[in-house]
Amino acid sequence: MSTVIEQPVEARLVAAAPRMPSIPATLGYDLGDPFAVRMTFPAPATLRGEAVCWTFARELLAAGLRGAEGQGDVRVRPYGYDRTVLEFHACEGVAVVHVRSGELRRFLRATRALVPEGLEHARLDLDHDLTELLRDAY
Template sequence: MSTVIEQPLEARLVASAPCMESVPATLRYDRGDPYAVSMAFPPPATLEGVEVSWAFSRELLTQGVEGPAGLGDVRVRPYGYDRTVVEFHAPEGIAVVHVRTSEVRRFLDRAQLLVPAGREYQYLDVDRNLSRLLDE
């Protein structure tokens, strides 16, 4: 069984202009980092022209599809019937995207099958992480 889940999705970039631009994005979950998920945007979708990836907790994403969640760099909240808003806060500014809640739920269901919520600690490789930390 694969230890990594990736799910492409369409994100709508919210801007000050009246229409929202569609950009590709990928949600990713790796059993090797069981508490985290990431959302990546390919180079054409970013101002810098390089892939940008934001990592945040799986719990934040799970909570954010039900109600407002997050106080830091990443904030998630439901919007309307089948949309979830993800805000990315950085010193350069804020990026806001809308994604389909059904796609986020499908991703979270797949992650749940790979690593059940509450059992993430069983998938941590403490020895490897400690060794890496001591090498640095």
């Protein structure tokens, strides 16, 4: 069984520069970071001309399908019948994209099949992570 899920999605850019009506973004989930999801935007869609990856809580994405969520750099909320708005706040400005809610639900179902909600902690290797963190402390 794969430990990584990647799903292409079509994101409709609402406000940002450079202006692009549609962006082929990618959603990602990795067992190595079971609480998080990633949304990666290709280089042509960014101000610097480099691919940009935003990492945020899987729980934020799921909750944002039902109602407005988020107070920091990433905010998610439903929009209309089958769209979800994702806002990405950075020093350079705010990118607002619409994604089909059905695509987000399908992605979340795939992540839950890999790691059910509430069991993310069982995938963490805290002893290994602590050893790595403290390795150079001595």
